[in-house]
Amino acid sequence: MRAARVALAFLRRDLLIEASYRANFLFGLSGLLLRIGLFFFLARMVARLAPGLGEGYFPFVLSGLAVSELMAEALHGFGRRVRAAQTLGTLEAVLATPISPAEAILSPALLPLGAALARGGVYLGVALLATANAPSPLQLITGAAAYLVGAAVFVALGVLSASLTLLLKRGDPLGAGLAALSTLLSGVYYPVSVLPAPLQSVAQWLPMTHALEALRAGMGAGGGVESEGGRAWLILSLLALGLLPLSLLAFAAATRRARREGSLCHY
């Protein structure tokens, strides 16, 4: 109950702050529509050049965007918010209250993560409309669940990255490296199978590869590429179960260290 009250307080705070930037929502929405339009026409070109991949490219790339934008928000957002609170001076004021480090890091993410999930929902909705063979309800549920489990893994990685940010003040070593590698190798814009064999092996170590595989297997948006949804599911679930508690422990340790150093409001 108390945790829900804290979460709602952060959500309300962030909604009020967002509402004070009135044009921001419109810019975000127009950016989303422009990206969908861009990839629609790109997909038409791909259909002409690669008839084998053909009609499947549009839903394939939209599912890639849904996951990669969610990953970007989770990987960079936690660290960015910790850094902003440090420089704005609000971090110390918030941590002077009785809330736990887990509440302090997770609650401010509700709005931005919710927005990223909603944007992803729009991409996936359009992708479903463009999928030639409509998936069954069970496939849809599996795909949605894969998306959420993938989100949990990215949240854990984002919290780990924020722990480093709290200690190092600058830089986002974990988030920046992982985001760049994932965008390149995980199959956001092209299937992993087009990569050279050594890079395909590297891709198997990236959570986004499995998140995309499980999602696409669920919604039939593989773009003609075979996917192993079951294996990807297992890997994602194990990662989420292992990384979430680990990341929260790491953030609590980082907060304790910052309290020891007196650096909660350093910049």
Add this chain to the structure above:
Amino acid sequence: MTAAPLVAEGLRKRYRRPRPLAALLKSPTQPWYTEALRGVDLRVEASEIVGLMGPNGAGKSSLLRILAGTLLADGGAARVCGLPAGAPEARRAVGLVTTDERSFYWRLSARENLRFFASLYGLEANAAQLRVQEVASLLGLEEALEQPFRALSTGRRASLALARALLHEPKVLLLDEPARSLDPGAASRLRGALRRWVRGEGRCALYATHDLHELRRSADRVLLLDQGLLVAQGPYATIEPRALEVFGVEAGAL
């Protein structure tokens, strides 16, 4: 005899001091840290307003932050209402007032800022609304409640910091230069509010300031810190000569 709400024994704190490689090679034995507190004992009884004074860098803010739980001590122990300082329940018992204007959300109104922090202290929505109104009335902030924080005057911001600290009805109030930006009228209202508040059961306040006149008016007792050590304590009049010596001010110059 009831336990004192605020007790510290042998508090020590030192900060790492980053040193360039050249300086490190030149004098490798020089300490790599700065001693902020070097074994401070204090006890603040219920209904007491205790002043904390000392030159810049004496350790006042470090002491207040350790008691508030936002800074961990390297040695010694501090207890708030019998609980280890920094524990969640101890933080619930503390109201911290800093002069750091950055600790508020500038795009939110004063009311929304207070509501947000009230929720973090565990107040339900309706209770938070009522409490915000109460503390605003107590500090003469009613007219400022709907204004964005960024539009408030410096004095109003300082009053809002005190309002935030009082929201959850803490037992211990820790104030770091609360009257620094206040005009004489606002400072007088703050003193009155503090005096009324501390009369509540089991409450006390520790009040750091450089303003000797303010301490003379507000504090029942004064602690004098110098270079991380508590060098004198007692009623203001009895420690004034030592305080002037520590500050390097000639008697009669004030």
